[in-house]
Amino acid sequence: MAKKVLIVYAHESSTSFNAAAKDAAVAALTAQGCTVQVSDLYAMKFKAAATTEDITGGVKDAENFCYAKEIKLASEEGKLADDIKKEQEKLKKADLVIFQFPMYWSSVPAIMKGWMDRVLGFAYAQEKRYSEGIFKDKKAMLSFTTDCPESVYSDTGINGDINVTLWPLQNGILNYCGFQVFAPQIFWDPATGSPESRSSMLE
Ligand SMILES: Cc1cc2nc3c(=O)[nH]c(=O)nc-3n(C[C@H](O)[C@H](O)[C@H](O)COP(=O)(O)OP(=O)(O)OC[C@H]3O[C@@H](n4cnc5c(N)ncnc54)[C@H](O)[C@@H]3O)c2cc1C
Structure with a gap:
């Protein structure tokens, strides 16, 4: 059966390198027979x-609102906001989720962090995490651009080892939820390279 891929994509410009990377992934995966959906x-x-508005029909405890508890209950009772439900439907079908984004402050842009908080929020469950996590049958991958060269994100570089930088995203969010996390696709500093180096990165 054709594998299903969801690309969660965060860049406002259709002429950006991120847009080109997203389009290259869609083309390559489609050519391999995958079904690809993009959440732009x-x-x-x-x-x-992540707010009380994510729960329809009123929250259980408005005075001491606890997002983690309320979102889990709302998920069990079918009371999640429509935009969360729609993303969860896409996620349910996906074998692989690719997050395509420009690195912001050594992390994802706020809009993508919001997707993680709100769409994956119900999966924050201490009784079901890592190898027992809700998405243990799915794979995930970060694919992103930087404006720093690779040397800056090395163990001797000023920003430190990229694997340490990515640990909260790859381990603390994705693997915590059960995802098997692929090695990241990193497009180092596409703005500074030559047109040829950018094309070969996209290849
Ligand atoms: C708040 C904030 C925080 C940030 N924090 C960090 C950080 O912690 N670490 C870090 O490294 N960076 C950081 N950045 C920088 C940011 O990550 C980069 O600006 C971003 O990754 C560049 O990606 P882009 O897609 O916007 O590139 P673009 O500027 O859109 O593209 C780069 C080049 O690729 C060209 N291009 C576009 N499409 C194609 C194509 N099809 N073929 C060939 N070339 C093409 C473009 O014309 C351009 O010349 C931060 C930026 C902000 C705003």
């Missing part, structure tokens, strides 16, 4: 903040 977060005007 800025185009969707995806709500980034």
Whole structure:
């Protein structure tokens, strides 16, 4: 059966390198017979903040609102906001989730962090995590651009080892939820390279 891929994409410009990377992934995966769906977060005007509005029909305890508890209950009772439900439907079908983004402050842009908080929020469960996590049958991968060269994110570079930088995202969020996390696709500093180096990165 054809593998299903969800690309969660965060860049506002269709002429950006991120857009080109997303398009290259769609083309390559489609050519391999995969079914690819893209969640274009800025185009969707995806709500980034995790709030009481994510629960329809009123929260259980408005005075001492606890997002983790309320989102789990709302998920069990079918009371999640429509935009979360739609993303969860896409996620349910996906074998692989690719996050395509420009690195912001050594992390993901806020709109993508919001997708993680709100769409994956119900999966924050201490009784079901890592190898027992809800998405243990799925794979995930970070694919991102930087404006620093690779040397800056090395163990002797000023920003330190990229694997340490990515640990909260790859381990603390994705693997925590059960995802088997692939090695990241990193496009180092595409703005500074030559047109040829950019094309070969996209290849
Ligand atoms: C708040 C904030 C925090 C940041 N924090 C960090 C950080 O912690 N670490 C870090 O390294 N960076 C950081 N950055 C920088 C950011 O990560 C880069 O600006 C971003 O990754 C560049 O990606 P882009 O897609 O916007 O590149 P673009 O500028 O869109 O593209 C780069 C080049 O690729 C060209 N291009 C586009 N499409 C194609 C194509 N099809 N073929 C060939 N070339 C093409 C473009 O014309 C351009 O010349 C931060 C930026 C902000 C705003």
